[in-house]
Amino acid sequence: MSVTPTITIDSLSTTWSPNSYSDVSLVVPGYSSRLWAHESQPQYWSKYQVWEWLQQIMDMHQIDASTVPFQNFDIDGRQLCAMSYQDFVRAAGSVGPILFHSLAELKWSGQYHVEISQLEIKPAELDFSCTFPDASYPPGEIYDASFQPLAPVASPSPSSPDIKRSYSRPHQVKKHNPRGTHLWEFIRDILLNPERNPGLIKWEDRAEGVFRFLKSEAVAQLWGKKKNNSSMTYEKLSRAMRYYYKREILERVDGRRLVYKFGRNARGWRESEK
DNA sequence: TTTCCATTTCCTGATT
DNA sequence: GAATCAGGAAATGGAA
Structure with missing residues (x-):
């Protein structure tokens, strides 16, 4: 399946600011230094670069790659940038918000102005129950406990220091795998x-x-x-x-x-x- | 601090 | 003889 974009990130607006709560480097030490080697802005990425980016996000967040259907991202950068928050959630489940925020940050860092102060997506609309398929993990094998989906892009104010605590992890996110990928x-x-x-x-x-x-x-x-x-x-x-x-x-x-x-x-x- | 887990390290012996 | 396999034992380090 490929995602048919509905709302562009560019057209989204919210109180969320990529420079505040969603600073990925706060969550993943070393992110900035690794921050995406691609010189080009994401909208110019090839399909392959999109996959590379996906893989790097998986690595950085120590997310099992099998939980994200890569075939949903058989798209180039232009199509990727046209995906809405909900598109990401649809395409990648609980990992979707991470991808969305990561992409938004890249666009910001590339002087790609994203006007997101008018986003109308409410947290209640976000399906954090979308599952990592339980069957994808052997008994006793667990998902990275450190994995924290970033908060939804709407209220509460992302500048709140409690933001990361204000949303519970998806219950499907299994604990353990303490050191990342096995x-x-x-x-x-x-x-x-x-x-x-x-x-x-x-x-x-x-x-x-x-x-x-x-x-x-x-x-x-x-x-x-x-x-x-x-x-x-x-x-x-x-x-x-x-x-x-x-x-x-x-x-x-x-x-x-x-x-x-x-x-x-x-x-x-x-x-x-x- | 303790316990648990997933390695990591080192080792001996067997096999290719 | 070198590389690899097999598996025991102990150590290690991160997370809960």
């Missing part, structure tokens, strides 16, 4: 977005969830980079992978080196789940 999710995301890390891991049998490391040490280093651990090696990474056997997140593939298979408790890798 290793198996990291691996899965590489497989699902090979254009981001070409040649590192590849599917051996997509339908069965069998995959093979092509550059095991490179993957380990990438994982180490993510965990801020420069001494990560494939040896260590593979030990962590083997622990997944017991939890049935991975299954053994006997007799084949560097080959693993997703188990019954691994979610989000099947094409039908995307």
Whole structure:
């Protein structure tokens, strides 16, 4: 599905100001320094850049990529910028508000003036019950507790210091996953977005969830980079992978080196789940 | 402060 | 012989 924009962000107005409450850097340390490498303004992004942006937001907020239907964002920057707040909520569920605010901030930072002081969307209209599919998570696997959807764009005043407390988390947002993305999710995301890390891991049998490391040490280093651990090696990474056997997140593939298979408790890798 | 969890680190031995 | 696999044991560090 692609979202058909109804109200443009440009036409929206609200008391919310991207420079006040929704300063993402307050929520995600390091955001500013990483703040979107694209020189161009979002309305000029290609589809690929839109996906890159999405992926980066997922990474920054440690949101499981499988919870956001990327196919809903098979659009270019111009179409993205034409999406309303509700379009984002429709397209990305509880992650929608984060995407909306992030985009709004980008537009502001790019001198892209957004007149949002007249927005009429009420919090009650926002569907924070839209779900992360429970089935997307194995029993005991939980969503990032640190994930806090930004408050809706309407009242109360975003300048209120209590703003982030004034909206409860969606109840579907599961607790835990305290350190962000799990290793198996990291691996899965590489497989699902090979254009981001070409040649590192590849599917051996997509339908069965069998995959093979092509550059095991490179993957380990990438994982180490993510965990801020420069001494990560494939040896260590593979030990962590083997622990997944017991939890049935991975299954053994006997007799084949560097080959693993997703188990019954691994979610989000099947094409039908995307 | 304690407990829990998901690794991380180190190790020995087996297999390819 | 090197790389990888398997799994035990202990350590680590963040979050609740």
